[in-house]
Amino acid sequence: MKKTFKKVVSLGLLGALVVASLAGCGTKNTGAGDGTFLIGGLGPLTGAAASYGISVKQGAEVAIEEINAAGGVKVGDTSLQLKLQFEDDEADGDTASAAYNTLMDKGIQALLGTVTSGAGLAIADQTNADGILQITPSGSAKDLTKNPNAFRLCFTDPLQGETMAKYAVETLGLKKVALLYNNSDDYSTGVAEAFESKVKELGGEVVAKEAFVTDAVDFTTQLTSIKGTDAQIIFAPVYYQDAAYITTQASELGMTLPFIGSDGWDGVLDKVVDKKVLEGAVFLSPFLATDPDTAVQSFVTKYKEKYNATPDQFAADGYDTVYVIKAALEKAGKTDSKDLIKAMTEIEVKGLTGTVTFDASGEPNKGAKFVEIKNGEYASKTVE
């Protein structure tokens, strides 16, 4: 009796599965016909990296609401309303692959994603085979844009290193630099290596190259080594907690060398006891919520109203990516990914994270945004 029951239940479930998958097929390739353009979003909404995915999704939603309220996107003769279908990839490759298939079944026409690098690398070849326009708002791994259908909105790690090298050697004229980085972290190592080679290329010299590993708290040895050299500036491409330790300990050792950092420094002010140790430090950040720029302030206000939170750089990346898709649609005058991809290299978008154009390799060309810590606050800094 019990066995029969199990059989019936499993047959029933199997049937439900078949129906469900057929139903999936049935909804495929809706879209342009009903006056909407469906953007698929992929990013972590749960798990350790959830805050990144949630920020991107919310930023994108603010942009879509804005665009739709203003009458949608004019493509050829018709106006299309944008719609976002966002799926959770848990920042994991396998989950991302399944989530991408779900999105394709729902008939997405362009992909905003992935938010993180690892998930994006896992689906790169899949999206290329489907020929769909893919723009990653925040994935910085180099190979994310290896395929012709893929573009990136944010800076790559190496580009950050090169930008800061130029800032130190050319803008500040400081040729002797010290480098302090986390050699057990891809991001930190990637930025550091690019920085080092660019400094050499510009005629500067890396007089001290000190490393540490993740979870280190004691940087006095490395800082003392740097102190013993004739370095004029310290570049630390690290995350904010490390930056807090480093700057505090440097001050204790009586060091007065200026610090420059990468975008991982965003948030460092909350992690130091004495904000004075950070005074004058300069780092890269594509977006600053306190930027007085009117577009930025309008976004911050809308975001705060809708989500009761201050937007971060990921939210701004999500927002800008939607506007990039809008620009590509308007330029192409069509909704096919083939035409959109072609249009990508012909557009220029003035976004929150800077004015951006794209080259054929999928990389963005945009000016770096510098942040300086002034009087214990983040302040945007213009660099010639």
Next chain:
Amino acid sequence: MTLVQILSRKKYKIRLNLFAFFGSKGEDSGKSELAYEDIEEKGWLGEYRIYDLIFTKGVSMESIIEQFINGLRSGSIYALIALGYTMVYGIAKMINFAHGDIIMVGAYVLYVSITDFKMPVIAAVIFTIAICALLGIFIEKVAYKPLRKAPPLAVLITAIGVSYLLQSVAQLIFTANSITFKSIINLEAVHIGGITIPGITIVTLVVTSVCMIALTLFINKTKMGSAMRAVSEDKAAAQLMGINVNRTISVTFAIGSALAAVAGIMFICQFQSIKPTLGALPGIKAFVAAVLGGIGSVPGAMLGGVLLGVIESLSKAYLSTELSDAIVFGVLVIVLLVKPSGLLGKNRIEKV
């Protein structure tokens, strides 16, 4: 040039140059640069840094002394923690892996008593030490005492369990995010010649020295100290002589945990940031120090701790940051190969 001459010239940046050692200045630069390029191209990790140090860069004596002091500072904290491991091992014949997490508890107790209870500094420090000592006794009574007759492996696993428990409880209460904490020690840095010694380093060195001297006196001069030495030598015989073994073990845990609390206080005054896992790494390093010095030996733990700190600091500074941990553990392996009981391991009279 002799070493004395080098030392006497410490005001200047001395090029520790091989050619300078033999007195033929001037003709060195070309040769050493060439060799340096050669080695750099070959990409030898540690070796080229040594080469780099000796032949081309020139290292100031100030820098060497500062690095040495850095090493002494972290070494003295390791020593303080290692004492807890070694005392407990000497008496209870177990490795108390929860010991590192007592440091973390100490850090949070100090934070809470100053930030939330608004205690004056001295009271907060005493309160912190007392809480940690009580926690040490409590852990022993609840987790280790019932296992006194159990196989060593069971006790070891229990200790690891207690360690995770402490970390998880801290994470539940305070979350995994780090908390910034303003140091309670505000001593200006001292400048001697070209050398800068941060105030916190001086305080750490003084406090740890005082603790170690006090502990040595306690073990050697007091009745309880004698009882501890007796229990560590022969538990059964000590009991027959009328020594209260349970009480002695409790006192040992209390002292060990109190020293860990002091280490915890020094630690957060140095790094000004607290998180639930902060005790793990110093705990492991201190355990290595205890083994290096000879586990069970009190002077061994002190020597092992200081030695470990100095080796770590100097190898980070002059050999390779990447390899510093490998070098530290390499030294441990070599010491254990030559002298399996550790540097001062056989010293039975001092054994606690």
